[in-house]
Amino acid sequence: MTVSVEPPASLTAPLDAFIAHLASEKRHSPRTCDSYLRDLLRLVQWLCQDQQNQWQTVSNHDLRRYVARLSRDGLSGRSIARHLSAIRRFYQYLLRERLASDNPALDIRAPKSARRLPKVADVDQLTHLLDASPDDPLETRDLCMFELMYSSGLRLSELASLDLDSVDLQGGEVRVMGKGGKERILPVGRKARSAVQAWLPLRAGLAPDTEQALFVSQRGDRLSHRSIQSRLNRWGLAKGADQKLHPHLLRHSFASHMLESSGDLRAVQELLGHADIATTQVYTHLDFQHLARVYDQSHPRARRHRYHGQHRKQDSAGE
Structure with missing residues (x-):
């Protein structure tokens, strides 16, 4: 079970400033801002568990491990792509504010989701x-x-x-x-x-x-x-x-x-x-x-368990 860790201000303060930037300067809706905050707070928790407390020290390798963790947690490729998009945008803001020297999420791609098969009618x-x-x-x-x-x-x-x-x-x-x-x-x-x-x-x-x-x-x-x-x-x-x-x-x-x-x-x-x-x-x-x-439905070996079940029922009836 993952234990929630209280994040340090060195991680949360830049994040709070970024969300305020989205709301005031970029005029994003509260729903969009909440979505960014939710995805980035998940990264914050992972960084705390990984004993990292500075945005500027997060590497490309770190984020690749984070993506692997999201995949193991069952997130779809589409959801992971959304997380990466939020991280890339956040680091663009950090670069603008000179709080980071590079964007470690730039060349990371989400794993492809399994293609959904279309439903058909009988x-x-x-x-x-x-x-x-x-x-x-x-x-x-x-x-x-x-x-x-x-x-x-x-x-x-x-x-x-x-x-x-x-x-x-x-x-x-x-x-x-x-x-x-x-x-x-x-x-x-x-x-x-x-x-x-x-x-x-x-x-x-x-x-x-x-x-x-x-x-x-x-x-x-x-x-x-x-x-x-x-x-x-x-x-x-x-x-x-x-x-x-x-x-x-x-x-x-x-x-x-x-x-x-x-x-x-x-x-x-x-x-x-x-x-x-x-x-x-x-x-x-x-x-x-x-x-x-x-x-x-047709192959006799494929129906083996069903036949055995029928035989068991017949045997029980005979007893």
Whole structure:
């Protein structure tokens, strides 16, 4: 257990002056100042335990040991990067005030955090949600949006920017403008085409002739990003989803399910509009998780403990 040590004024006085500098000269908010103070006080406590009481004697090696300690304490790479940013800024102030001769944190980088895998929805759950019947014209629109998202792996921004002429129902294609102004043509599945056909007559009763947006609000103007997010969440709640639905969940699910079925990483990259295949490779980890589940459920040696448990139950019943 770490024991808190009362820090000497030689460490706390410059720190107090720095926080006052942030508040008065830099006009930072109280919340930002508290964040700097909290991170730097953690360093102060570590220095006291390391029997150091002067900022100017802290070395690059000392701070590398401190970063290693933060990592052992379970801080993420992002949190450690925030700590280092606070330390670098503090030493910039100490240099300005001639209370230090160098900035020992300049070339120290935080360890990389493990990349978070995107959440995906189960195929059966998505099928259940997308097969649900809409109860009114706006739900018909919502179902059309969600079918298109999942059918073609669209980003939220791509879906919101679709115009009437973006979808070619006869050709089964949708034209989207992706990141960096890059246009791509994507296939549209049968279910999504049927959903568009059901929505278009209802849309005509809401939107004026001058409105080109494919998806419009009850007022007849282009549907906003926030409204799309809200309606997707509402659909999930109304139709019994077992997790919160959001636009990226549908895009991630599209990518993962495509990769599970095809194994074609390059094709999924093209469909998603990723400039770098490394961005798409995160889905190979998801695919492996799927394969691991199949293995655990199917391989007789993987199911050994389960079989033994069943035998034990049968033996106990026989006794």
